[in-house]
Amino acid sequence: xxxxxYRAVLFAGLAFALALPLLAGVLGLDYAVGIATxxxxxxxxxxxxxLILGFGGMVxxxxxxxxxxGAYTVAILSHHxxxxxxxxxxxxxxxxxxxxxLAWPLAMAVCALAALVxxxxxxxxxxxxxxMITLAFAQMLFFFxxxxxxxxxxxxxxxxxxxxxxxxxxxxxxxxxxxVLAIVLLALAVTARWSRARxxxxxxxxxxxxxxxxxxxxxxxxxxxxxxxxxxxxxxLAGALMANHTEFVSPSFLSWQRSGEILAIVVLGGLGTVFxxxxxxxxxxxxxxxxxxxxxxxxxxxxxxxxLAVLFAKQGLWGLAAQKLARHD
Amino acid sequence: MIEPLLxxxxxxKSYGAVVACNGAGLQIAPGEAxxxxxxxxxGKTTLIGMVAGExxxxxxxxxxxxxxxxxLPVQDRPALGLARSFQITSVFPRFSALDNVALAVQAxxxxxxxxxxxARQDAxxxxxxxxxxxxxxxxxxxxxxxRVLAHGEQRQLELAMVLASKPRLVLLDEPTAGMxxxxxARMVALLAGLRGEVAMLLVxxxxxxxxxxxxxxxxxxxxxxxxxxxxxxxxxxxxxxxAYLGEDGAEPC
Numbered sequence: 001x002x003x004x005x006y007r008a009v010l011f012a013g014l015a016f017a018l019a020l021p022l023l024a025g026v027l028g029l030d031y032a033v034g035i036a037t038x039x040x041x042x043x044x045x046x047x048x049x050x051l052i053l054g055f056g057g058m059v060x061x062x063x064x065x066x067x068x069x070g071a072y073t074v075a076i077l078s079h080h081x082x083x084x085x086x087x088x089x090x091x092x093x094x095x096x097x098x099x100x101x102l103a104w105p106l107a108m109a110v111c112a113l114a115a116l117v118x119x120x121x122x123x124x125x126x127x128x129x130x131x132m133i134t135l136a137f138a139q140m141l142f143f144f145x146x147x148x149x150x151x152x153x154x155x156x157x158x159x160x161x162x163x164x165x166x167x168x169x170x171x172x173x174x175x176x177x178x179x180v181l182a183i184v185l186l187a188l189a190v191t192a193r194w195s196r197a198r199x200x201x202x203x204x205x206x207x208x209x210x211x212x213x214x215x216x217x218x219x220x221x222x223x224x225x226x227x228x229x230x231x232x233x234x235x236x237l238a239g240a241l242m243a244n245h246t247e248f249v250s251p252s253f254l255s256w257q258r259s260g261e262i263l264a265i266v267v268l269g270g271l272g273t274v275f276x277x278x279x280x281x282x283x284x285x286x287x288x289x290x291x292x293x294x295x296x297x298x299x300x301x302x303x304x305x306x307x308l309a310v311l312f313a314k315q316g317l318w319g320l321a322a323q324k325l326a327r328h329d
Numbered sequence: 330m331i332e333p334l335l336x337x338x339x340x341x342k343s344y345g346a347v348v349a350c351n352g353a354g355l356q357i358a359p360g361e362a363x364x365x366x367x368x369x370x371x372g373k374t375t376l377i378g379m380v381a382g383e384x385x386x387x388x389x390x391x392x393x394x395x396x397x398x399x400x401l402p403v404q405d406r407p408a409l410g411l412a413r414s415f416q417i418t419s420v421f422p423r424f425s426a427l428d429n430v431a432l433a434v435q436a437x438x439x440x441x442x443x444x445x446x447x448a449r450q451d452a453x454x455x456x457x458x459x460x461x462x463x464x465x466x467x468x469x470x471x472x473x474x475x476r477v478l479a480h481g482e483q484r485q486l487e488l489a490m491v492l493a494s495k496p497r498l499v500l501l502d503e504p505t506a507g508m509x510x511x512x513x514a515r516m517v518a519l520l521a522g523l524r525g526e527v528a529m530l531l532v533x534x535x536x537x538x539x540x541x542x543x544x545x546x547x548x549x550x551x552x553x554x555x556x557x558x559x560x561x562x563x564x565x566x567x568x569x570x571x572a573y574l575g576e577d578g579a580e581p582c
Contacts, residue, residue, distance in 0.1 A: 198446075214403045215403060
């Protein structure tokens with residue numbers, strides 16, 4: 001039985017991802033594991049944004065807010081664990097923690113709550129206003145953390161250590177890499193599944209014609225808000241992972257440039273495709289590395305490349321590839 | 330008279346200084362095919378928009394199945410049995426014909442959250458959707474992307490989506506708009522087949538279609554309903570003839 005090319009490419013990608021730490025060890029390129037981890041974390045943020053941008057047609061220019069909130073949640077809890085001071089004493093005492101099992105879901109919960117508030121307000125608008133309001137919220141949070149002197153303000157906050165995760169040692173690059181890979185694979189599986197379920201179809205219907213969906217009897221705003229909240233939580237988890245990866249957080253996690261980066265990853269990889277954000281993150285990182293060696297103002301080259309990608313591949317690089325591969329089926 | 334399914338009373342809607350609807354009222358019995366005619370700018374589309382819930386009347390009432398729905402949000406009306414089709418074909422272009430109708434079924438079935446099943450494999454959605462497609466004669470075109478369908482087929486698809494919501498009253502905004510003679514005749518035949526089963530409120534410019542379909546006709550002029558009656562009564566109404574039907578060689582719209 002022959003394997004369709006589309007599947008073959010996916011399996012090859014998975015095999016490469018699984019073998020990467022071993023390959024890096026053999027070739028003496030140990031730093032590659034760290035780079036791959038970073039790419040996967042950015043891909044996870046892209047997967048989160050793609051949910052509302054690619055499948056829901058909501059252009060959020062403020063998703064770095066959730067990235068930063070997730071990162072700061074982990075960093076602040078770790079900070080309190082180190083100092084031994086309680087984070088809050090009322091209405092009940094909340095101490096710090098470095099346990100991933102507590103801190104990471106909490107980071108997602110914080111982001112889900114923030115997304116619920118931001119989404120409930122932003123989704124009253126659409127189009128350009130929606131872009132601007134999400135940007136405004138992200139900027140508000142950016143300056144909030146800049147002025148938050150308790151947690152380093154402008155200078156950011158260092159983590160004494162990565163989160164502890166039971167038997168896993170997250171300081172071991174390979175173990176941390178595999179954990180991140182597992183989370184990304186899970187996120188991909190969830191995306192593939194729900195994009196075909198009732199919720200996903202309703203969301204895509206809203207993207208294509210919201211007025212018609214309302215006329216059919218769909219509560220469109222509620223559906224969009226649910227997607228926005230899930231999206232925020234996933235990006236928050238990516239932020240929590242990035243805080244662990246860099247062992248440092250700063251307001252730059254919430255900057256509009258970061259929001260743009262996540263947007264670029266999704267658009268480049270393929271809006272509304274399951275694997276697009278992973279491809280986008282890889283290509284984005286490679287371009288950044290190659291171009292920034294050549295000039296500090298690498299965005300000057302990257303910008304036009306992005307424009308070309310949008311013009312000639314409506315569903316991004318992955319969409320283009322999937323189309324080509326399907327033709328050989 | 331039996332309790333009307335839909336009754337409109339004193340509906341008024343203005344856009345700035347322009348009064349699109351000015352105290353319009355009419356009643357539709359269960360199962361009745363009712364057409365609204367009138368020249369361009371008479372307020373027909375505004376009237377349909379208010380019944381569908383997309384426009385909020387400045388004043389007046391809309392009662393449906395004994396319930397005041399004047400201010401009920403659009404998305405809550407289909408559940409009561411009020412469905413609409415669009416004047417400009419409004420299907421989901423990337424989805425297949427069957428996907429389009431299945432979405433309409435899903436809207437009524439609910440369960441949008443929490444279901445992890447592949448909705449395209451869900452017989453609860455697919456079977457009723459396919460039945461509706463077959464009813465409008467698109468059974469063989471189920472897997473074709475909606476954007477590839479011919480204009481007439483898209484209008485048939487639109488009707489299938491409306492039927493999928495199991496309506497008691499269908500709002501039809503120019504169902505034969507932009508159709509050739511053949512497609513138009515097929516659509517009229519389809520709609521005629523629904524008479525007695527679901528009530529229809531029909532806005533239409535094609536007078537042949539109106540007189541072939543409608544059991545009662547309301548004539549709008551300047552935002553008001555100036556006459557309501559059977560096709561024969563409307564044909565005979567002097568006021569209507571003078572105002573609208575093109576007596577003395579005036580161009581009918």
